[in-house]
Amino acid sequence: MPESATTGQPPRDEPSGAADEGGLPGPLAPDTLTPALMDVFSHAAANPAFWLKQGLVAFEDAQGAIRDGEVPKTGRDDHRFSDPAWRAPPFNFVARNFQLAEGWLEQAARNVPGISAHHADLAAFAARQWLDAFSPSNIPWMNPEVLRVTLEQGGLNLVRGAQYCLDDLSNEYSHKRAPSDYIVGKDLAATSGKVVLRNELIELIQYTPVTEKTRPEPVLIVPAWIMKYYILDLSPHNSLIRYLVGRGYTVFCISWRNPGRELAQTCLDDYRRLGPMTALDAIEHITKAKSVHALGYCLGGTLLAATAAAMARDGDGRLASLTLLAAQTDFSEPGELKIFIDETQLDRLDRLMARQGYLEAWQMAGAFSMLRARDLVWSRIVKTYLLGEREHPNDLMAWNADATRMPYRMHSEYLRGMFLNNDLAKGRFLAGGRAVDLAAIAAPIFAVGAETDHVAPWRSVFKIVDLIPGDTVFLLASGGHNSGIVSEPGHKNRSYRLMKRAKGQPSPTPDDYLARAPHFAGSWWLAWVDWLDSLSGPPIDPPPMAPALCDAPGMYVLQR
Incomplete structure (x- = not known):
């Protein structure tokens, strides 16, 4: 095993008090x-x-x-x-x-x-x-709905709403999380597995096989580090990881550490080096597999694309395929998030992060809430405090409340290099001190966008088709940034469009894609795993489980 696999305790969580210094000026100061x-x-x-x-x-x-x-x-x-x-x-x-x-x-x-x-x-x-x-x-x-409910309930809805408001203010003031019915490791992130590697930035989880035979090519999942990895391992019925294991794949997943002040100078290339590259080395050591299917979600997909380009530059041919879920590689049209990205705002953000050593999750969440204030702020205020109705908690809501911090240097490099300067698409992104070119990626690519995604708009995600000359499949799923990805078989009202572009064929425009791509009802997971099957060898005996540091979901995912 690589030297980064240790049995020691992970570094302690950094107290959140540092985040209070100076406060957050706000995205539109x-x-x-x-x-x-x-x-x-x-x-x-x-x-x-x-x-x-x-x-x-x-x-x-x-x-x-x-x-x-x-x-x-x-x-x-x-x-x-x-x-x-x-x-x-x-x-x-x-x-x-x-x-x-x-x-x-x-x-x-x-x-x-x-x-x-x-x-x-x-x-x-x-x-x-x-x-x-x-x-x-x-x-x-x-509001006629509020008036009707108030008359029907004799004002009890307003009484409940006032109590809910007091409870929320109390939790906010004391920095307490609202109680949840979902427990990580029991209700969420419950797919059986072992942590087989730990370094200062990641834990690598190997999942227990459930089929007699597995495909010879393992799957490595690189989630976003802006949130916990188990968006892809929610409840048993809608876990993409559990689904993959059930379809006969050996699955590994990165669980990112929740960084504190001690990781303030961790750079974006450290995430590549200590994340997917270290994981690929470990997978090769454990399974003896010569090629791996790699999947990246959101920021993890952007990092994975840069990693794949660096591997192609260096003659590293271990990627059998590349799957990018709601991941941008060309940030020339990044959607409404560009409102918050200019030199003035990034300078202010840098000063804040320099004091703290990181960006707090709640500070980052404010920008996303502003983008959808009608649904994420005002509609919830009306429902909770005026109609007196608490939202019924679900697994996705529990995951969404379990955010992570961003190290100062990494987050600054990411915002400036990707959003402001578009370095990855322009061939200026440095991996290991040298620039990478996305066009050098030879592995087949399966890219997924989501119709109503406001974080990574699908037309921006679609730009990968122009950047990569090789075989590409682009799938447009119904739903948003999270709901479009968590689209298990049997989920009602799910659908998708899918179109393949073979190597050497011209790239369609997004409008051409909408006009020509066939529409299918149901979950896109089935079509994607069928694609993986077509690029995999015949099933063989599963590889051995590596020596375990602890059971999944590990220790990093529990850091607050």
Whole structure:
């Protein structure tokens, strides 16, 4: 075994108190937002024709509202006015005009002539955030659903909501996690296995075979380190890892350490070197396999793509295939997250992380919540505190609450190198001190995007088709960044599109893909494992289990 396999205790968790120093300035602090708004206002004030045009747009919208008499469709998922009571007067009038005003202000901010695209995005985003707070759905006496429930329950819903609010504030103030019905190692991350390697950054889990024969090519899973690995090993019925083991594969998975201040100077290349490269060496030592199917999810997929390019550069041919789940490799169009990425904001974030040594999970979660404030903030406030309904906990919610920290140097390098400079797609990403080229990857690639993914938009994920000249399969799954991936067989309302691009064939555009890719009902897991089977040898006796450091799920996954 490599020297990094030890039997010692993992380093202790770093206390979270350091995260309180200085606080988080917020993704849209004044020094970021003010120049954008000044740019918008100054250009708009100097352009009377623009205001005339916007006035005509508002007039046409008002005419349409009077004529249609229905809550309009806004073009994005908006569940605030889905209750049938919003269709009756006077609430339909209130909802209709609010949505029109909201849409008008956002598009006006984006279309001011002469401003930069980034300033337009910032102004439109700020306008949406501001107006979302004043939605009539958030105001008890203007929300017909809240009024109806309050009358039916004699106000008990508001009493419960007030108690829920006090409980949440207490937990927030004391930094306590809300109690969960799901226990890691028992209800979650419960697939049988052993930790067979531990170093300062990862634990490597080898899962116990359940079939008499297994494919000769093991599967290595590289999850994102922004969250715990068991998004791919949730409950037994929706665990991708358990499904793979049941389909006759020897599976290994990386479990990332939850870093504290002591890992502040850990760099992105350390994650490659101590993560997938160390894991591949260990798998080869344990199984004697000469090739491995590698799968990366989200940031883990981005790292895996860079690792595969470095291996191709160095003549390392151990990858039988590469599967990238909701993973971006070209960040030229990264979606709404680009709002938070510019030099000013990254400089402020660097100063914060330098004081702490890391970025706290809750600090990072704030940006994601802002992107979907309607669903993740305001709708939950209405449901919990006004309707008095607690969300029923499920395994995905329990996993989502179990986030990890980001080391200072690694996270800064990732945001600047990927989001700001797009180094990986441009051939400037350094692995082992030398640049890598994604086009050098020869292993067949299976890339998965998700239709409603706001973290890694599928059109951005799709860019891998242009970057890799070899055999590529692109699959577009229904659902979002997490729900689109956790798509076990039998899950209702799951579907996907799939299209193959052989080596040497031209790459389709995303619109061509939508028009031409066949649509299938059901789980994409089946199609993916069939693809893996086609690239694997005939089943053989399972390899031995390596000497264990401890049982799965290990120790790193339990760090808080």
